Amino acid sequence: MMILAVPVRPVNATDTTLVILVSDNEADCALANYIANITSNVVIIKTPWGVYDPNITAEIISYAPEEVIVIGGPIAVPDEYIEDLRDLGITVERWYGKNRYETNLAVLKNITARFQLQLQNRVILVAGKDLAGIKKALRLAIQERAMIILVNQTTDITRIMEMLGLRIKSVTIVETPVMNRTMLMIQKQLRERLKECNCTKVLINMTAERALEAIQMAEEKINTARELSRNATNPAIENVLKIAEKQLEDAKEAYNTGKYGLAYGLALAAKAKAEVVIRLAGENMRMMIMTKTKLKLEKELLRIEARIRVMERLGVNVTVALQLMEAVRAAIKNGDYDTAQELMIKLKEQLRICYMRGKKMIRGRGHMPVRGRRKP
Template sequence: MMWRKWVAAFIGLLLLGMTLGATGVTATSSEAQETVTVILVSDNMADSGVAKLLANATGGIIVTTPWGVYEPNVTAEILSYAPDQVIIIGGPMAVVDQYVTDLEGYNITVYRWGGMNRYETNLIALEMAKGRGLLKKENITVFAPGNDSVAIQKAVEIALQKGGVVVYVNKTVSIEKLNKTVTIRKAIIVNTPVSKGVAKRLMKGLFRHNASAVDITVNVTDQIQFLEKLIQLRIERIEEIANMTNSTELFSLAQNLSAGLNEVNELLQAGNTTQAYKKLLWLQVRSQFVLKRAHLVLFREMGHGKIGIMMKLMKLRAELEILQKAGVNVTAYNQTLTEIEEYLKKGNDGMALRLLTQLENQLRELYKGKRAVLRKHMWGRHRGRMHGPHWGGNQTSNETESGRH
């Protein structure tokens, strides 16, 4: 039946999404406090770097979602930590607003620190964190070209080691503008052979402002395989959606991405590692947008009403699973899910949606009553690694509510 086909395929996509945007825990505070903070970020390398630094400073938990894609299992993962607040790194193009809707429905405070691009997001996150005393005065400023994944990764590593912050730069970087957010005294500029030009321009600018700076060039070879695997996973997901929807557009886009990977392999075989890496950086960004396009095609083909029902069904199922794993009895709720599936099989979407809405309200109340149980279970999994300071209360500046990547 068509309903079974959509459900089976949709579950498969969610499982693949877990691979693409795997969630993770990053925290350093070992002192138990009364609040839990989750940092939600996309798998965009630049935003992920900001999240790692923030998690290191606050003891927050990082949960990752695929760039530009909503996946109900991500909401369930966040709820499993019973957070008091969630901070989103990135604009709604990177981390979609549906997560905000989900979390606020459970009375979880959500902040979004995001700008029009990764450079603005980077500075906004630093400003917000400093304004709340979450980041101490930086010992050193580590710069990295914002479109160079290997340089970003190394810059974050150095900043964590030396107690510094990371600032992303491009060809049009303004030292005067940066000085409004960070105090640049000692600087490290991390680059690769493909971003050497950006590093040279930045070095000249820092010299004019009497800042001490050193330049580090990183070898890209070790990260090429990782980037190839990431892009290949995205291609596989796009192809899966193309098969589900019979979309010639998506097949063509997936083939173009695959051709790009073949070109990368040819460049590597010819010994041209720098050009291969440059091509991979382009494919990394391109594959994000194509994957987002694939999900839009999927939603269109399933129909607006149908996709809403499917998303809600998957979200509630995932939330029931996290409650069950924590020891909560959810037998009656699972029986309701079975009833909903029966209505969907019969084509009675209206009744299915009504039951889903009722079940969603019931689960919200159940979740509120079982937060202590979830948190105890969470502590059993990640003892001493989860807690960070509360970011609520009287704020001295407004959260950034909008932005795009």
């Protein structure tokens, strides 16, 4: 499967000092897009949720950033990315919470401080798993320079307002029919606790196009989950994957009979199950790597090679790094793992030197897109 890291807006690499790395999760991605639309000189690079791809690191290198902000926790954006970037001497900061709702609040607090943004006392509320609703909420938040806040049935509006230090004058509730129950609970809270607030509602009709988009996204996630779980040993993975596949099948059947709301809801459920599989498969793979020295070294070398190759293509002198890489490869092949580990340390340090010496030249060349095939 081909995975492309996509900048949200074209940016000249010579002007770029900040990269935002975010998963393709609709909630976290919306927050990244929000930042990109209300600030300048920010590049956004997306990685598949829960999946590490060394080519994504290579894409980041092609912008030669001084700093990278990661939106989302280590389940959404694996720690391997942070390790890759810090090994090169790039400053990395992760903005996240224990789930998408806490991440939402962490990002809002950080962007107001980091970018000195003066946002209006307006809030856009939307269910945190409502794909179509989040898209609409993002557009409204950008237009009105408002805060977009993700909610679910356990959200405490008063707590959120206190955490963000808000005195809200205007609230817009965005909802699709599928999320009606969640948003009714939120409306009840607003009536009880924010009596002087000007509240409006934006209803989104469920169309064939929106249902199909959700189905396609669920199918893509299930395909990724299926690929990652091929060698997994956790028995729960297969069971959850079967549930996701059945929900997707039911979503397609509902879509074909014109029941777009039902199709949309089933597709979202299938996508959520697929993400559980991706998380479990990732945890399973990391446990396997930690217990097998050869596999760990091979995976680490694969990660480093992607960085070396992109710098080589961008014109950075990586001759010494290439020599060390081949020496590591030979040591692994010969079963001399102690030597391989010692050489790996030297290789990482050499690669850091290459990046530090070459980053100005990389920026001067302008950005060159990087494409690659993910290797789980």
